[in-house]
Amino acid sequence: MTALVELHIVVAAVLGVLSMLCLVASLSLGRNDALTWTAAALANGTLQTLVIAFASDRLVEFLSAAVLAPLSFLAASQAMACLGPPLGHRLRTIIAVGALSMAAVGLHLVNAPFPVQAAAFELACLVAMIDLVWRVRHHPASGLQTAFKFVAYALLATTAMRLLMLPLHFGPNASFELFKTSLAENLFFGAASVLTPFATILLLARIILETTQTLRDRSERDGLTGLFNRRSMDAKAETTGQGGAVIFCDIDHFKGVNDRYGHGAGDAVICSFAHLLDATGQTAGRIGGEEFAIILPGREADEAAAVAEEVRLQFHQSIHDALPLDERLSASFGVATYGVHEAARHAFERADAALYAAKSGGRNRVVVHGPSAPLPTQRSTDKRRAA
DSSP, rough: OOOHHHHHHHHHHOOOOOOOHHHHHHHTTTTTTHHHHHHHHHHHHHHHHHHHOOOOHHHHHHHHHHHHHHHHHHHHHHHHHHHSOOOOOHHHHHHHHHHHHHHHHHHHHOOHHHHHHHHHHHHHHHHHHHHHHHHTSSSOOHHHHHHHHHHHHHHHHHHHHHHHHIIIITTTTTTTHHHHHSHHHHHHHHHHHHHHHHHHHHHHHHHHHHHHHHHHHHHHHHTTTOOOOOHHHHHTOOOOOOOOOEEEEEEEHHHHHHHOOHHHHHHHHHHHHHHHHHHHEEEEEOOOSEEEEEETTTOOOHHHHHHHHHHHHHHOOOOOSSSOOOOOOOEEEEEEOOOOSOOOOOOOOHHHHHHHHHHHHSSSEEEESSSSSSSOHHHHHHHHHOO
């Protein structure tokens, strides 16, 4: 067994193990798309490397290179697409790569000069690699992303140099056997063999970090609105140090919205209100059906009241797609403060009392906790929440 065949076997083993790890990880996470595409890219690479090592038929070996290599790069690009913003152009890239791969196969079948055949499938790989690098460039910057970008550019440069080497180094009449056994090809294969597993490890690290963040968000965020859930708000309300204010609010007569227009319309209204709260830039959460809370560290009562009033006006003036054009909704707000070295949770009951006062006073208003906002009984609180 030659040293080159042994190298191919080692590379195939590494790629195969990484592919299986990606597939197992994807299934354990309920089919993670990025991991699934990464597993597909590695599986293609594994199959192609084994064919190169053991195939005795030149046609089989060439077909594996012409078809499997571009598919590997396309799958890797799709994995990056799953992790980043939607950019489009996928269909055009797939058509271009597929056309170039089929052109390579056709040129081989008509016995065109090998450099011409190889140039077609190397161009297919280059187009897929350009798509991958383009998608990498649109991902948020981070240390991990910078490292992956560097490796992706290195792979792109390797593919481009390999394409240029065919006519310049070997000439137009070079044979497949000469190209396969040349020192230059072995160097390029060795570089790709090092860069590909490194890129895969970086991609896996990126997927793991993003998956971990997604799972954390699911545990901390409300599934409908994306705001913090009640448990997260309670945890954030334990913070002490600078004092601040708390706003409690809920949508007036919300039960009537559900009764008249359906729960789908009600969910749309809740999301619209949540968006206004999130736009304040403060820590906002959904603590019940149509009840919400905002924590404003370092803010005085009048500042918090101004924030609440702005949200109240915007919501009252909003037109909701799920409701008739002339339907105007309102919300009520209660504001309370907490002192330095006091946890925000100590203001929750006072803010709830102020919210009850706003409801009792006619709704669609902001009330700051004070003598006019007595603490509600459990029965009156239940009654308000039913409204």
